[in-house]
Amino acid sequence: MVDKLNGLNIGINQLQRLQPVTNKTESTNSVSFGDTLKQALNQVNKLENESSKMGKLLAAGKIDNLHDVVIAGQKASIAVELTVQVRNKAVEAYQEVMRMQV
Template sequence: MEIAPLAMTPVSMHATSHLGETQEPKEVQSFGQYLTAALKKTNALQLESDRQNALLAAGRIEDVSQVVIAAQKADIALQLTLQMRNRAMSAYQEIMRMQV
């Protein structure tokens, strides 16, 4: 007698929800793609902050709050990137200390 393996069938919802559970699934990115996109966005925020600072120094910006907001966005993105790097390095070092 042959034993057939269990077939896992995905469960799909047929009702609509106002909470958004029934939306089509988005394309899943790999970790490398996600990290590359995050680094590009951080770089873009840094460049925008530099551009805003240059325009302020040239006297072309009247509202200083735009420059401050751009600088804060760039700083927060950079701090997050550094924390991610630190966590990844810490995890790597912990794995290297493991005895096999």
């Protein structure tokens, strides 16, 4: 349980390090919501690829430290869980807006 909470903190810290979301205008160089989302998904993908790569290296006997492999796997797992929960909340919010009467 503590590992999951620590991993969740890592995922939240990674999301907090993203640049603030602002409206994109012609006169400023700001980051759009889509760009921020794409960046976050790329980070999750990077964690998944790193975990997979370390697992393969462990199976090949090229990594001696099992702890690093397990930690990479947990980071990737928690990042995916966080992504799924954010997606679920976004879908839930969309459905709620669609149920509103105008």
